[in-house]
Amino acid sequence: MNVLLFDIDGTLIQTGGAGGKALMTAFAEEFGITDPRPVAFSGRTDRGIARELFERHGIEDTAENWERLRAAYLQRLGRYLPRHQGHVLPGVVALLESLSRRDHVALGLLTGNVRDGARLKLEHYRLYHHFEFGGFGDLHPHRDDVAHDALRATRAHLRRDVPQESVWVIGDTPMDVQCGRAIGARVLAVATGIHPREELAAAAPDILLDDLRQADGALSELL
Ligand SMILES: [Mg+2]
Incomplete structure (x- = not known):
């Protein structure tokens, strides 16, 4: 898994x-x-x-x-x-659809958003149905604590222990990389937020992409 x-x-x-x-x-x-x-x-x-x-x-x-x-x-x-004129970022729809079709892949959220805020945003952009569990920003000022919540939620959802090396965190900031490390996960960083590629590279993610259009291929070799 x-x-x-x-x-x-x-x-x-x-x-x-x-x-x-x-x-x-x-x-x-x-x-x-x-x-x-x-x-x-x-x-x-x-x-x-x-x-x-x-x-x-x-x-x-x-x-x-x-x-x-x-x-x-x-x-x-x-x-x-x-x-507001927002949008789904490049490659996201295809990646989530591809991952959702795979066996032995579970998709969750690890976000600073409060739980209901995450739901409102993802429902608006028609992505919410891909996610059944996650860690959210309702309680913790620090993202590392949200990562621990996300890991607990993962184990509860799957009703089994999850080895750290089988967990990937995907995010657009150095804090995403850091919180992934806090739970022993691997990290895919993507430069579609406000942080330039060089800044993300300095945080040393396992994979660094300009956007998620190449993510399916990059992850395929590793999952
Ligand atoms: Mg972000």
Whole structure:
């Protein structure tokens, strides 16, 4: 059995700014902050982004405030996705269809998105049906902890132990590479997000691609 754990933003899709706008608007409106200072999104978890937003604007980082922000964000995300010009990234549809047809391959998510945010984004781009389990960004500020959750979810879904060397993490940032290493997985990095190829190369993934059009061939030799 081989397990492939996919990141979402910059790897499978890009939402044309819908995700970031939904989160920042939710934060501004829910907490009465007129012009929130921007924070980095790429490779981070929603919980980690929220923590930084709270800290930078003097708001207590409590479970209650996080729940308020998450609910306000999800409300807006569903509305913003169709209004922004996002797209599925090159090669993704063909790769997921090809992998879904294979025996002994399980497809999951390893994403900083909150669970319902991941669902809304992937439903909008008609990719959600490929994924039955995953690790999400609801609880953990650090992506490495999400990776451990994804591995636990994989074992629960498959009802068996999964050797680390049969797990692949696929993502577009150095943090994806790092969190893959944290669970002993192999990593395919893809330069379709904001991180240039050289920056991803420095993180030393097992495979580095410009986009996912070549991924099926690259993985075929290894799965
Ligand atoms: Mg990403």
